[in-house]
Amino acid sequence: MKILNLKVLQENQERSLQSLGIEVVTKTIAQNQIVNYCANHDFDGLLVDANYKITTTLLDQLNSLKFIIVVGKSLAHIPFEYAKKLGIQIYTTEQAYIQTEAELIIAHSLSCLRNLKDCNREMPLEGDIRFNQMHKLFSQGNTLWGQTWGFLGFDAVAERVAQLLQNWGVKFMVAEQGKSSILNKTQRRNKEFTIEFETCSEETLCRKADVISVHKYDIDDYLINASNLNLMKKTAGIINTHHPKAIDEVALVDALNDDTIGFAALDVFENQPKPEIQVLMQPKISLSPNLASHSKQADYLASKMATQQIINIFEDLKK
Template identity: 35%
Template sequence: MKVLANDGLEQSGIDALTEKGFEVITTKVPQDFLIDYINENQIRALLVRSATQVRKDIIDHCPSLEIIGRGGVGMDNIDVDYARSKGIHVINTPAASSESVAELVFAHLFSGARFLEDSNRKMPVEGDTAFAKLKKAYSGGMELRGKTIGIVGMGRIGQEVARIALGLGMRVIAADTNVGRASIKVKFYNSQFINVDIETEALEEVLKVADFITLHVPAQKNGYVIGKNEFQLMKNGAAVVNCSRGGVVDEEALVEALDSGKIAFAGLDVFVNEPTPSRKVLTHPKISLTPHTGAATLEAQDRIALSLADQICSILQVH
C-alpha cells in the first residue's frame, strides 16, 4: 500500500502510516511526470499541499488512485467534485492549522502597528548612522488593545482569530453570509473561560467601523472581496491582513490605498501571482510579508500529518 506525499509530510504522519503497513514516498515528482509515477508505483493515496495540482488528467489516467489528500484547508488546486464523481475520496485537514494561521494574523498586526516590517529593513542599513531619525520615524505606533477588529469569514480560522482578539482586549465584529452567530469560548491558563457570542453583520458595516480587517474566506471566482470600493468604505488609517487566499484582495487597489494614506498598513501571507508576487507589493514599505506560511508551524504540521494518516487508515479500513 503506497502513499505519495508529493509536497512532503511530517515524520509523525510517516511513522503513523508506516506502523499500519503503508509505504510512504516523499520523493518530489514534477507535475509533468506525476501520472507515470503514480501508475508505475501503483499509488493508492496522493497527498499534496498547495504546490501540486490534481486535475482531471491525473484523475482520469491513474486508476490505482483511491484517495487525494490536501494537507491544509483550501482545495482549489484539486478538482474535488470531479474526483469524487469518479469514486475517489478527497480529504483535507480543516481544523489542524487554525491556531497557526490565526497567530500569524496577529504577527502581521503587531508588525504593522509598530512598523516592524519597515524597521527590520532599514535598521541593518541605517541603524548605526541614523538611529535617532529612525526612532522618530517609528515613534507613532499603536496598541491593539481597545481597537476593533473586523473578521471577514467566521469559519474555524476566523473564530480562532476572534478568540485571540478577545484575549487581547479587542472589540470583535464579523461578516459572514453563511454564519449568523458564532459562540467563541476563550480559555485561560488556569482552566477558566468566558463565552462570547458574536452576531455577524453586513460586510459594508464591518468595513466602516473596524480598525483592522482580516480575511478568512475561500478563493474567489467572481471578483475581489476587498477592492477599490471596499477600501473607500474603510476608516482612514485602517489596516488589512490577508492570510486566506491570493485574489481575495485587489493588490493594485491596496497599493493605491496605502500610498494615499487611506490604509495605514497591510499584512499579506498570500498573493495574486504566487509564487511570483508583484514587485510593487514585495517592496512596499507599509506591507508586512510572509511567503504563504500560515500553517507552517511545527505543531500544525504534526496535526496535519496525523489527521491525514488517520483519515487514510479509516477510508482503507486499516486498523
C-alpha cells in the same frame, strides 16, 4: 495497502506506517507524469501537498485509487463530491494550520500597528546615528486594545483569531451572512466561553473596522477594490493571508500612497511567486512569503494527521 507518497510525509511518520505493514513508496513525480506512473502500480492511496491541483479530469484518470490525502492548507478548489462519486475519498489536514495562520495574522497586525516593520527596515541602516529620532518617530503606534477587528468571511482561522484576541479588549465584526451575533465555542481548560461580534454588510465593515482580515477562498472577483478602500478609515489596515486574488493590489498601493488607509499586510500575492515590485517596495505593507500555514509545529501536526488518517483507513479495510 500500498500508497504513493509524493514526499509530503515526515520520515518518522513514514516509518510508523511501514511498521504496520503498509507499503509506502516515496517519489518525486511531476504532475503531468502521475497518471502514467500510477497506471503501472497498484496504489490504494496518494499523498500530495497543497500545491497539487486535484481536478475532475485527474480524478477520472486515477479512479483506481481508494483515497487521496492533501497534506497542507490548500487554496485550490477540491472536487470532494465528484471524487466521492468515483469512490475516492479525499482527506485534508487543514486543521493542523489553524493556530499557525491565526498567529501570523495577529503578528502582522502588531507589526503594522506598533511600527515594527518600519523599525526593522530602518534600524539596521541608521539606528546607530538616528536612535533618538527613530524613537520619537515610531513611538506613536497603536495597541490592539480598543480596536475593532473585521472579518471578511468567517472560517476556522478567523474563529481562532477571535479566540486569541478575546481578552485583548478587541471588538469583532463579521461580514458573513448567516452568522449569529454570539459565537459559542466549545471549551478552554474545561470552561465554556463565548465570543460576541457584530454581523454586518461588507460596506459597514469597511467603514467601521480598524483591522480587516480576509477569510474567504471561493471568490470570483476582488473582495477589496478601490471602492472598498475609499470606505475605510485613514488609520485602518487590511491583512490577507488567504487568497492571492482577494485584493486589487494596484488599488491597494494607490490607497497607501495617498494615505487613504493606514497599512496593509500581505502573505499572498496576485503575481506570486514574483510579487510586483511596487508592492514589495511600498513601506506601509508588512510582507511575508506565504508563511501563514507553515511552522515546524504545523508541518509536524499535518504529517501526523495524515499518518493517522492512513492508519484509520488501513484498519477499516481489514474489517
